[in-house]
Amino acid sequence: MSALMSAAMVNLGVYGIVRVGLDLLGGGPRWWWLLVLVLGAASAVYGILQAVVRTDLKRLLGYSTTENMGLVLVGVGASGLYAAAGDPVLAALALTAALLHVLTHAAFKTLLFLSAGSVVHATGTRDLDALGGLRAAMPVTTAAFGLGALAASALPPGTAFVSEWLLLQSLVHGPRTAPGLDVVASIVLPLAVAAVALTAGLAVATFVKAFGVGFLARPRTAEAAAARESSPYMLAGMGLAGAACIALALAPTLVLPAVAGAAADVLHAGPAVQGAVAIQLVGVDGVMSPLLLVAALAVAVAAVAGALRWLTARRVRTARPWDCGGGPMSSRTEYTATSFAEPLQRVFDDVLDPVQDVDVTHHRESRYLVAAVAYRRSVPDRIETGLYAPVLSAAAAWGRAGRRLATGSVHRYLGYGFVTLCGLLVLLVVTR
Amino acid sequence: MTGLGLAGGVLQAIVIVGGAPLLLGLMRQVRARLEGRAGPGIVQPWRDLRKQLSKESITPRGTSEVFRIAPVLTVSLTLVVAVVAPFVTVASPLPAVADLFVVVALLAHGTVVIALAGLDTGTAFGGMARAAR
Incomplete structure (x- = not known):
């Protein structure tokens, strides 16, 4: 359900903006696209900041969707800006990047949510602080989540790397090659590059946390230790999504002609990319080949592994990890998702505004003895509490006020009809 | 891929x-x-x-393949950067791979692999090594 919601439904918003803004209205003023770009960048950074401090696996993935949709809107906004500045080549490139990112995001987010569902099914919890050590009991789910995490952190050779590369290319080439851009756009575009770079860095931290804490290390609870691999049907679903991810990662050129064609149609320009093995940008410098990159990596891994085997001693010993002589380490000493994200939470304190609370209960006899210490920390979503909650509560209050009119008395309803009729008649007399 | 580029790539890897x-x-x-x-x-x-x-070589008990392949992966990622970045020659053996964004992302990927290996040991030291990065 969340896979469908997060991977498929959210794309309709992007479709609506592109369809109405670029196609039906044929471009539109510059400030629209500036607004789309700025809101997209803000939601990308804010979304990933919320994701990096989350410990609930599914909420983390949900906020990552916010981030990715923000990136897509950065592309759409840049595309509109270029189109308004009279540069269809870069406009097509930016829109191609945005649409390809919609596609890759749908693929890897499906995979991530399916594997998260498998984890929830096996352990009954979505809390990363209660997971860990799943790689031994659930190897297929771990591999699937790892593939999805690689894609979501936009590292090569992951699925989303190509689309983020295209997005960055379209943003950095703007101020240099598009002469029609004005001062504001020339300032905003480099800032957007910075926002995308910050987002990418935080996404890496988020998914290192989700994968490293949730799946590696040792189990933190009995539930995580007792996890069993999910049924073959669930694994088959993950396999399908994973195959789509791998195909998009290695050969994005399979879908790029269609995506670039759609973007070109909307903008009445030529396709922005070409090439079968390497992705060659049209009109600006830039070429990248995920397939060749993976081949080079494979050669390098083979060379390094071979050199190590040749150079090093063959003796391998398994030993207890270093524990300062303090006896075997338990899962209590591990890094948790909360402690992993703590430095970042501290850095972005002003944006996240976390709520921390320390309650110290003293002993009855003396204030110098502590009976209990309770520590609570939560990071409420400021957009949710500051924007959506007031709107929702206002709507609910409006509904409650309306309910007071409907008491169930037929006489009262007849009275409403009579009063409304009289009011209408008076209105007619007055306005005629 | 030219002969000069190929020779340059090998030379760059050796030199670096x-x-x-x-x-x-x-x-x-x-x-x-x-x-x-x-x-x-x-x-x-x-x-x-x-x-x-x-x-x-000593492997901590309770670690997985992630810990074992991490050093190889990190060195390989850096090696690819060493081959494609213009150092000895600008005639890159893999012109389609050489790109500033790709190079930065490859180096970041190396860091990520080390961080995951640190987390995989399940001790606070591994996590601290991650933090030191």
């Missing part, structure tokens, strides 16, 4: 892999001389490496 410990040794030597010490010599990092490589 062979030269990186020498650069480290040079920096240490300069620092030692500045502090009035004799210093161990420029090739000391290579001597250290030879000694380290001849020792047995």
Whole structure:
């Protein structure tokens, strides 16, 4: 359900903006696209900041969707800006990047949510602080989540790397090659590059946390230790999504002609990319080949592994990890998702505004003895509490006020009809 | 892919892999001389490496394949960067791979692999190594 919601439904918003803004209205003023770009960048950074401090696996993935949709809107906004500045080549490139990112995001987010569902099914919890050590009991789910995490952190050779590369290319080439851009756009575009770079860095931290804490290390609870691999049907679903991810990662050129064609149609320009093995940008410098990159990596891994085997001693010993002589380490000493994200939470304190609370209960006899210490920390979503909650509560209050009119008395309803009729008649007399 | 590019790529890999410990040794030597010490010599990092490589390798109990393949992956990712970045020649053996964004992302990927290996040990030290990055 969340896979469908997060991977498929959210794309309709992007479709609506592109369809109405670029196609039906044929471009539109510059400030629209500036607004789309700025809101997209803000939601990308804010979304990933919320994701990096989350410990609930599914909420983390949900906020990552916010981030990715923000990136897509950065592309759409840049595309509109270029189109308004009279540069269809870069406009097509930016829109191609945005649409390809919609596609890759749908693929890897499906995979991530399916594997998260498998984890929830096996352990009954979505809390990363209660997971860990799943790689031994659930190897297929771990591999699937790892593939999805690689894609979501936009590292090569992951699925989303190509689309983020295209997005960055379209943003950095703007101020240099598009002469029609004005001062504001020339300032905003480099800032957007910075926002995308910050987002990418935080996404890496988020998914290192989700994968490293949730799946590696040792189990933190009995539930995580007792996890069993999910049924073959669930694994088959993950396999399908994973195959789509791998195909998009290695050969994005399979879908790029269609995506670039759609973007070109909307903008009445030529396709922005070409090439079968390497992705060659049209009109600006830039070429990248995920397939060749993976081949080079494979050669390098083979060379390094071979050199190590040749150079090093063959003796391998398994030993207890270093524990300062303090006896075997338990899962209590591990890094948790909360402690992993703590430095970042501290850095972005002003944006996240976390709520921390320390309650110290003293002993009855003396204030110098502590009976209990309770520590609570939560990071409420400021957009949710500051924007959506007031709107929702206002709507609910409006509904409650309306309910007071409907008491169930037929006489009262007849009275409403009579009063409304009289009011209408008076209105007619007055306005005629 | 030209012959010059191929030769340049191989040469770059050799120069960077062979030269990186020498650069480290040079920096240490300069620092030692500045502090009035004799210093161990420029090739000391290579001597250290030879000694380290001849020792047995120890794997912490309870770690997975992630921990074992992490060093190989990190070195490989850096090696790809060493081959594609213009250092000895601008005729890159893989022109389609060389791109600033790709290079930065590859180096970041190396860091990620080390961080995951640190988390995989399940001790606070592994996590701290991650934080030091």
